[in-house]
Amino acid sequence: MNWLWERLRGFGHREAVVGSGGAVAYAPLVDEVFAWREELAGAGVGRGSAVAVVGDTSVGTISLVLALIREGCVVVPLAPADPAPEARGARLDIVGVESVFEFSAPRDWRVHRRAATPGTDGHPLLSSLRETGEAGLVLFSSGSTGEVKAALHSFPRLLDRFRTAPTRASRSLQFMALDHIGGINTLFHSLSSGGTAVVETRRTAERICRAIEEHRAELLPTTPTFLNMLLISGAYKNHDLSSLRLITYGTEPMREVTLTHLADTFPGVRLKQTYGLTETGILPTRSRESGSLLMSVGGEGYETKIVDGTLWVRSAGSMLGYLNCPDPFDESGWLDTGDAVESADDGSLRIIGRRSQSINIGGEKVFPAHVENVLLQAPNVRDVVVEGRANAVTGQIVTALVEVVEPEDARQMAKRLRAHCATVLAPHQVPAVITQAKEQLHGSRFKRQGRTA
Known part of the structure; x- marks a missing residue:
């Protein structure tokens, strides 16, 4: 060191x-x-x-x-x-x-x-x-x-990747805390390149925008949930964010509607999807383009492969192991990430969701992110979490927990949103149960969480 x-x-x-x-x-x-x-x-x-x-x-x-x-x-x-x-x-x-x-x-x-x-x-x-x-x-x-x-x-x-990897010094907002692999990565990416770590502990849309303006931050590494909050709040309209050059997002699937809105709102800012796990560290990625969810993953010291539609990773910077659970790596050092992916002809891939969170309805798989993307396009929806619930007939049903922007009768909301979904989704994908959330749908790490999180 x-x-x-x-x-x-x-x-x-x-x-x-x-x-x-x-x-x-x-x-x-x-x-x-x-x-x-x-x-x-x-x-x-x-x-x-x-x-x-x-x-x-x-x-x-x-x-x-x-x-x-x-x-x-x-x-x-x-x-x-x-x-x-x-x-x-x-x-x-x-x-x-x-x-x-x-x-x-x-x-x-x-x-x-x-x-x-x-x-x-x-x-x-x-x-x-x-x-x-x-x-x-x-x-x-x-x-x-x-x-x-x-x-x-x-x-x-x-940290060995920062010893030789060429990086440009930038003013990076330290969004994720140091108890998160993303926070550790942002900090040492900044320090190892002679950049500036911009610290703001109150992670509201207003405070983050104020910090970007005041300290002329160039990089905002954050989550899709926070970016959705930022867009809905409109806080970006009240601050000079012209210093921003790059917004990176990761830790959970990005919804297409959010990415499209983000690209339209910040046309001069490059948008880049990141990928990493607590177990492997943050892998090098390259988004096909700002408005695309397709990306290439891996680089020197990092390998990926797709097995039965699931991404596997082998990394030189992987953890030594768990202190309280069995070793998750196979004998060759590969880790099954549990992330279901779709691959394109050019080798790039798209994360479509956690395999463990897919909903099985009579043999048909439904990924929550797909349904969430449709619901977010409906009026008066701030955020949504889609999950599966056991059902004696079909095995599971689709349920949605919805956070609204303005107060609305819960029954009317459910009826309206089911009708909206029916115009876009197949019948088995339409949520059978839609409930109005009584509190925010994200935790302290700005990742969506459902009823049992």
Whole structure:
């Protein structure tokens, strides 16, 4: 990892981080990283220690994460409210976290020690990592599709792509938090290229637009759910977003209607679909064009293949494994992503949804994203989540949970939307049950979630 420290020092007085908590250039940021050494020693943190960092992305949390990497620690980043404090202990126990640094403000933090978790210190993956002296990273899956999983990465392996990959320095909005693989990717993409990480912890459409305008952000990496919110809010009309050059989106399928609206609203901004998993890191992608959902996936150090309509990935930067679940890789290192895809003649592909979330109606498969795209084109629909529900006759039926823009009688809404769907969809694809949502349909990571998320 010496390459990283030498590179950061070499960027000198370029602006490294700006936004919540002020601004800092690279030289003083590196000084802060080294200044943590005394604090870490005083807290009993040494090489191989498992340390949780709880807080919003800021100069303080960024410098601490860098310091822990330099000391060869296992870093466990957590957002302040995800998971809830009462559920946090179980996750910390999985990793055997010994010290927790909790930030209440960018420069305001406290640390407390935890008792060692019996048996965790001897986990083969952690032991192997500590033997090599490499820093580690533990990221937890969101748990929206089942059991929460703790993925252990080697930081040198994960970040190696930034050592040689040519990248242009840009001012990137740090949208995803550091407890998400997308947030880690955005941060180190920015820092390794001498760019500027623009931090805004209040992720509303208004605040994000204000941050882009104030700090002249060029790159907005986000989710389709947030982009849908941005378009509906109209907040972009009240701010100067002329600095934007690129919007990237990932973590969930993009709906065609949203992408089309986005391309029409920001004609001078390039739109690019990204692809990655907690287990594999973020893969290189290239969208066929801004308004297309077709993309090529892979590049040096990354391989893909399609097996029975499902995408498989092999990555040099993949995780070492789960700390609490069986190894998901096959004997050759390939991972079944669970994402159903369609491929084009030129080799590009389109993600059509999670295979596990497809709805089977009398042998006919329905992918939620297709139905959601139709519902989003109807009036007074802010967002929607389509899911399958067990049915004794057909096996499953299609259900839709709809978030409306303006208040509307639930029965009238359901009748109107079923009629709308019937003009576009096959009969088995039309939602049999349409319910009006009583709260927002996204979680803290701005991914859609349904009734059981």
